[in-house]
Amino acid sequence: MSNYIKVFTGEINIAQRIISDLEKENIIPVVKDQTDSGLTPLFGSSNSVLKQVFVHKDELERATPIIENLKGKLQS
Secondary structure, X not given: OOOEEEXXXXXXHHHHHHHHHXXXXXXXXXXXXXXXXXXXXXXXXXXXXEEEEEEEHHHHHHHHHHHHHHXXXXXX
16 A cells, blocks of 8 residues: 555545545545454444545645545535
8 A cells, every 4th residue: 555645534424525526537546444343343333434545646636636625615
């Protein structure tokens, strides 16, 4: 993963929106589930909804404004 840079860690719904916006610009992100293990708890936990989104370092310059724009929309 040394060629990939983490651009977001957070709730699954925001991560999905970031992924969608990146894919519209032909940037293919890598998504990692932020759980403690490979086991999914029966009743869920707060960690089970966290995702990490990574982009290739060659696409970081294009991805950053897309992510910042979305964060700005979500904060207002």
